[in-house]
Amino acid sequence: MKIYGSNVCPSTLKAIEELKEKNINFDYRDFCEDIKALKEFVAIRDENSLFDDVKDEKRIGIPCFVLDNGVITLDKNYAIEESMKNR
Numbered sequence: 001m002k003i004y005g006s007n008v009c010p011s012t013l014k015a016i017e018e019l020k021e022k023n024i025n026f027d028y029r030d031f032c033e034d035i036k037a038l039k040e041f042v043a044i045r046d047e048n049s050l051f052d053d054v055k056d057e058k059r060i061g062i063p064c065f066v067l068d069n070g071v072i073t074l075d076k077n078y079a080i081e082e083s084m085k086n087r
Contacts, residue, residue, distance in 0.1 A: 001025070001083055004041040005063040006032045012063040015076045024083045048072055 003019075003026050005012030019026050029037035045051045045061055050072060054061040065079035066072050068086065073079055 001068055001079060002027045002029055002066040003063050004029045004031060004037065004044070004066070006030055008032060009060075009062055011076075015063045015065075015079075018076065018080065019083075022080060022084065024080065026083075044072060050074065 001019075001024070003012070003015065005015070005028070007013065007030055016026075016028060029040065031038035031041050041062075041064065044064065044066070045055075051061045054074070061074060063076065064072065064074060065076070067079060067082050069082075071082070
């Protein structure tokens, strides 16, 4: 799983901590530190209707989870559930 977020986002940091506690492997992409990660996230956000409400509410939409099967979600619990199933 890939996680797009920022180290200044409490929700991102909480999600990372929970994934570590559950020994779930993930590739964290901090777009504040890596312009390539920012470009990847913006492409995902711009092309996915999942972010329509997020954009309408002037939010960023992080943490964003891209599961190994390609599913994109903003739901941390769903991402954890799916990752635990696929161990």
